[in-house]
Amino acid sequence: MISPAEKRAPISRIEKLCIDKGMKMTGQRRVIARVLSESSDHPDVEELHARATAEDPRISLSTVYRTVRLFEEAEILDRHDFGGGRARYESVLHGHHHHLIDVDTGDVMEFEDERHEQIAREIAERYGFDLVCHRLELFGRKRGSRT
Amino acid sequence: MISPAEKRAPISRIEKLCIDKGMKMTGQRRVIARVLSESSDHPDVEELHARATAEDPRISLSTVYRTVRLFEEAEILDRHDFGGGRARYESVLHGHHHHLIDVDTGDVMEFEDERHEQIAREIAERYGFDLVCHRLELFGRKRGSRT
DNA sequence: GTAAATGCAAATTATTTGCAATTAG
DNA sequence: CTAATTGCAAATAATTTGCATTTAC
Numbered sequence: 001m002i003s004p005a006e007k008r009a010p011i012s013r014i015e016k017l018c019i020d021k022g023m024k025m026t027g028q029r030r031v032i033a034r035v036l037s038e039s040s041d042h043p044d045v046e047e048l049h050a051r052a053t054a055e056d057p058r059i060s061l062s063t064v065y066r067t068v069r070l071f072e073e074a075e076i077l078d079r080h081d082f083g084g085g086r087a088r089y090e091s092v093l094h095g096h097h098h099h100l101i102d103v104d105t106g107d108v109m110e111f112e113d114e115r116h117e118q119i120a121r122e123i124a125e126r127y128g129f130d131l132v133c134h135r136l137e138l139f140g141r142k143r144g145s146r147t
Numbered sequence: 148m149i150s151p152a153e154k155r156a157p158i159s160r161i162e163k164l165c166i167d168k169g170m171k172m173t174g175q176r177r178v179i180a181r182v183l184s185e186s187s188d189h190p191d192v193e194e195l196h197a198r199a200t201a202e203d204p205r206i207s208l209s210t211v212y213r214t215v216r217l218f219e220e221a222e223i224l225d226r227h228d229f230g231g232g233r234a235r236y237e238s239v240l241h242g243h244h245h246h247l248i249d250v251d252t253g254d255v256m257e258f259e260d261e262r263h264e265q266i267a268r269e270i271a272e273r274y275g276f277d278l279v280c281h282r283l284e285l286f287g288r289k290r291g292s293r294t
Numbered sequence: 295g296t297a298a299a300t301g302c303a304a305a306t307t308a309t310t311t312g313c314a315a316t317t318a319g
Numbered sequence: 320c321t322a323a324t325t326g327c328a329a330a331t332a333a334t335t336t337g338c339a340t341t342t343a344c
Contacts, residue, residue, distance in 0.1 A: 024297090058301090059300090060300070062300075062335080063300060086332090087333085128290050134286060136267075136281070139280050140278050175325075207327075209310080
């Protein structure tokens with residue numbers, strides 16, 4: 001039932017990036033790359049490990065930590081701190097955007113805003129800086145929620 | 148040489164806030180409040196402890212941790228994460244503003260921008276949220292720096 | 295074949311907490 | 320006087336690392 005073909009998972013978008021950068025693609029790295037490519041949320045390391053081991057149980061937490069760090073340094077992943085003590089990750093392939101965090105539920109919504117981009121560039125310039133990156137995070141409460 | 152008068156330090160701005168909120172003002176809490184009132188940068192707990200013990204050596208690190216937490220919950224302090232693994236604090240008395248971080252040196256500059264405030268409110272509204280707070284951080288490199 | 299990657303357990307780092315002793319109000 | 324606060328040392332929680340073993344290229 002298990003044909004050899006099933007072992008060759010298709011190359012994920014992030015795996016492609018890794019190959020282009022000349023990284024050594026181990027089985028675990030390939031799975032983590034796939035999990036990240038398929039995630040449209042902002043998982044933390046614990047969650048990534050859970051998703052990865054669901055596909056292949058022989059992936060250790062250390063490897064997930066090492067891999068997200070590697071990917072972050074290779075500019076494949078963005079790391080975020082939304083509070084709660086754990087770093088959360090998303091692929092840079094999801095593009096440049098910002099976050100609106102529901103302070104009651106922890107839900108994260110994404111948005112873009114061109115006016116904001118313009119203002120950010122302008123402020124950096126005013127101080128004599130080239131903008132490397134920036135983040136805008138809004139923390140809000142659903143209108144009508146008591147408390 | 149040491150007159151009794153020297154023991155009565157003037158009441159700092161933050162100590163005043165604490166008293167208004169009915170907090171029990173211990174010696175260590177008073178010193179930490181003063182150090183924070185006099186800081187115009189964004190010290191972490193380690194640094195606050197160093198500044199506090201310089202004024203009075205019998206202040207433990209635990210107490211500094213407990214006090215910044217207390218002050219944060221009382222909305223006397225804002226906590227920031229500028230990367231580097233440690234939380235950094237500043238008095239809310241410094242007003243609402245945002246940060247431009249020099250990625251090479253770690254220096255932090257502050258700025259305000261009314262247009263940005265307006266956009267933030269508007270975006271939250273678009274999603275049906277009341278804005279609780281928000282943060283805008285620009286990471287930049289001094290123009291002309293090689294690398 | 296060889297340098298790089300992995301798993302595991304132990305180490306680190308930032309922060310929190312239990313508890314007996316101290317202190318503000 | 321009494322409840323809140325402190326110091327200290329031990330506990331947590333997230334993340335990193337040393338080292339023997341495995342693996343991609």
